[in-house]
Amino acid sequence: MTVSTLVVAEHEGGFVKPSSLSALAAAEAIGKDNNMVSLLLGGSGPGLHKAAEHAASSHPLVSEVLVADSDAFAHPLAEPWAELLRSVQQKGGYSHVIASSTSFGKNLLPRAAALLDVSPVTDVTSISEPRVFVRPIYAGNALCTVRYTGEDPCMMSIRSTSFSPTEAMSETKVAPISQVDLSFLSEGSSGKSAWVNLKSQETERPDLANARVVVTGGRGLKSAENFKLLEQLAEKLGAAVGATRAAVDAGFVPNELQVGQTGKIVAPELYMAFGVSGAIQHLAGMRDSKVIVAVNKDADAPIFQVADYGIVADLFEVLDELLKKLPDKK
Amino acid sequence: MKILVAVKRVVDYAVKVRVRPDRTGVETASVKMSMNPFCEIAVEEALRLREAGAASEVVAATVGPAQSADTLRTALAMGADRAVHVLHDPKPSHPLLPLTVAKILRALALQENPGLVILGKQAIDDDCNQTGQMLAGLLNWPQGTFASKVILDKEKATVEREVDGGIETICLDLPAVITTDLRLNQPRYATLPNIMKAKSKVIKKVTPEDLNVDIRSDMEVVEVTEPSKRKAGVILSSVDELIDKLRNEARVL
Numbered sequence: 001m002t003v004s005t006l007v008v009a010e011h012e013g014g015f016v017k018p019s020s021l022s023a024l025a026a027a028e029a030i031g032k033d034n035n036m037v038s039l040l041l042g043g044s045g046p047g048l049h050k051a052a053e054h055a056a057s058s059h060p061l062v063s064e065v066l067v068a069d070s071d072a073f074a075h076p077l078a079e080p081w082a083e084l085l086r087s088v089q090q091k092g093g094y095s096h097v098i099a100s101s102t103s104f105g106k107n108l109l110p111r112a113a114a115l116l117d118v119s120p121v122t123d124v125t126s127i128s129e130p131r132v133f134v135r136p137i138y139a140g141n142a143l144c145t146v147r148y149t150g151e152d153p154c155m156m157s158i159r160s161t162s163f164s165p166t167e168a169m170s171e172t173k174v175a176p177i178s179q180v181d182l183s184f185l186s187e188g189s190s191g192k193s194a195w196v197n198l199k200s201q202e203t204e205r206p207d208l209a210n211a212r213v214v215v216t217g218g219r220g221l222k223s224a225e226n227f228k229l230l231e232q233l234a235e236k237l238g239a240a241v242g243a244t245r246a247a248v249d250a251g252f253v254p255n256e257l258q259v260g261q262t263g264k265i266v267a268p269e270l271y272m273a274f275g276v277s278g279a280i281q282h283l284a285g286m287r288d289s290k291v292i293v294a295v296n297k298d299a300d301a302p303i304f305q306v307a308d309y310g311i312v313a314d315l316f317e318v319l320d321e322l323l324k325k326l327p328d329k330k
Numbered sequence: 331m332k333i334l335v336a337v338k339r340v341v342d343y344a345v346k347v348r349v350r351p352d353r354t355g356v357e358t359a360s361v362k363m364s365m366n367p368f369c370e371i372a373v374e375e376a377l378r379l380r381e382a383g384a385a386s387e388v389v390a391a392t393v394g395p396a397q398s399a400d401t402l403r404t405a406l407a408m409g410a411d412r413a414v415h416v417l418h419d420p421k422p423s424h425p426l427l428p429l430t431v432a433k434i435l436r437a438l439a440l441q442e443n444p445g446l447v448i449l450g451k452q453a454i455d456d457d458c459n460q461t462g463q464m465l466a467g468l469l470n471w472p473q474g475t476f477a478s479k480v481i482l483d484k485e486k487a488t489v490e491r492e493v494d495g496g497i498e499t500i501c502l503d504l505p506a507v508i509t510t511d512l513r514l515n516q517p518r519y520a521t522l523p524n525i526m527k528a529k530s531k532v533i534k535k536v537t538p539e540d541l542n543v544d545i546r547s548d549m550e551v552v553e554v555t556e557p558s559k560r561k562a563g564v565i566l567s568s569v570d571e572l573i574d575k576l577r578n579e580a581r582v583l
Contacts, residue, residue: 076498108463114463115467120460122457137457143556144553150548193474197499292563299565309566322572325570
């Protein structure tokens with residue numbers, strides 16, 4: 001079976017984002033042979049063209065990089081992006097379209113799928129055949145294997161923690177870069193939305209979704225002030241800081257740190273949960289972590305059922321001791 | 331202006347679901363069902379917009395089997411003015427797909443002519459996170475997904491969205507589709523008098539055929555399984571022991 005895949009990629013600072021490299025790994029899982037992968041990048045300015053060069057040598061399967069250079073794609077607005085995706089799909093006739101389940105991918109892919117009149121598959125965690133996928137349902141408490149039986153393209157968003165990006169390849173193969181014809185932009189609904197601004201927390205810590213170590217606080221942290229202790233621990237471990245819904249709702253930390261069914265999905269090597277009870281919705285976001293540590297004074301907290309190592313104690317005492325005993329990060 | 335709100339009946343969020351032994355799905359018989367939490371937030375937001383004078387009528391709609399009428403009654407008890415029930419009882423092997431729901435909602439939107447459609451950002455059973463975006467695409471309306479704040483004036487909606495990097499603000503021409511995130515509002519409880527009053531409100535029943543929507547099932551459920559269990563962990567008695575285990579047993583430090 002011949003496969004041709006379009007990967008919708010995100011970029012930042014002149015590089016393809018790690019989550020999009022995971023989408024390339026998913027393209028590889030669909031088929032290594034006879035799989036021509038095209039990678040679509042949009043935006044404007046020098047960062048886009050630098051990212052296109054990065055994309056061109058990002059994976060051995062990438063056979064073409066398509067660049068949509070327009071101010072219309074400078075911000076992640078679903079309306080112009082969905083029309084871009086429809087237009088590129090109609091020209092390229094791809095059998096598969098893949099994006100990562102980031103807020104960008106989740107916003108864009110279903111809209112584009114509706115324009116193409118096909119049903120996408122959300123949050124694929126495993127690919128067993130080119131049209132057979134596994135995805136979590138019910139907050140990860142069940143795994144559903146589905147077979148897509150509809151028309152081309154088979155569209156999916158993938159869970160990036162389930163597909164490890166291939167190591168950067170050598171310079172031997174560089175895919176050609178071409179510009180996308182943007183004449184479709186004059187029609188359509190592109191003018192109906194406008195981007196105003198993005199408020200983000202500047203942080204020097206690793207990105208939560210890709211961090212090797214994550215330390216998370218729940219309601220047990222009691223205050224925003226106390227979260228600083230977690231940040232100190234994160235500093236020592238080179239970790240990202242996460243939070244439960246309760247901690248976000250209480251205003252301890254901003255919402256983009258929320259881990260769970262409706263927040264971010266993480267699967268780090270080490271996940272340390274302080275004052276986290278372990279509600280179904282939180283476990284959905286971290287149960288695939290390699291090693292889970294839980295510190296909670298309630299011995300019956302559900303978090304201990306998934307933890308590899310647990311300490312039943314006052315989290316502040318444990319945090320203090322950890323901060324004293326762990327060496328500073330090299 | 332009229333607001334159309336889509337709601338879904340799902341297994342209650344607090345229920346620990348069990349996979350059926352025959353692997354065809356999860357156990358839903360004699361399990362507590364409720365309105366999807368994100369849909370409750372959508373209803374609440376529509377009611378607040380009406381109470382603030384930005385909307386004149388709130389219409390709740392659902393697609394589902396006969397029992398889904400309970401979910402519409404809940405929306406009416408919260409304060410929705412009337413409801414539309416699109417009757418459809420899907421087979422477990424071919425569940426109702428978001429694209430079909432979006433086509434049904436498009437047909438309703440074209441009948442009702444709302445200035446705004448509000449949906450939850452995802453249903454907590456299928457976790458698809460697709461219907462709102464698809465509806466917006468089919469209607470060729472702009473979309474404000476994962477909304478944590480909505481400000482409405484006559485022609486525009488300003489929406490703050492919860493995105494990976496923080497909070498993004500966008501401005502949409504009306505009519506538009508908005509999907510709700512958890513932090514948009516705190517849904518109200520229906521009071522007993524309002525529950526009584528809701529019994530006399532109208533639920534119009536229609537079928538997908540009435541709306542000229544084909545139920546197409548492009549997705550076949552092969553099997554539903556339990557996720558792999560994590561092996562039992564150990565309770566440690568000291569921080570020293572923890573550091574030792576992480577360093578020498580798990581080798582993650």
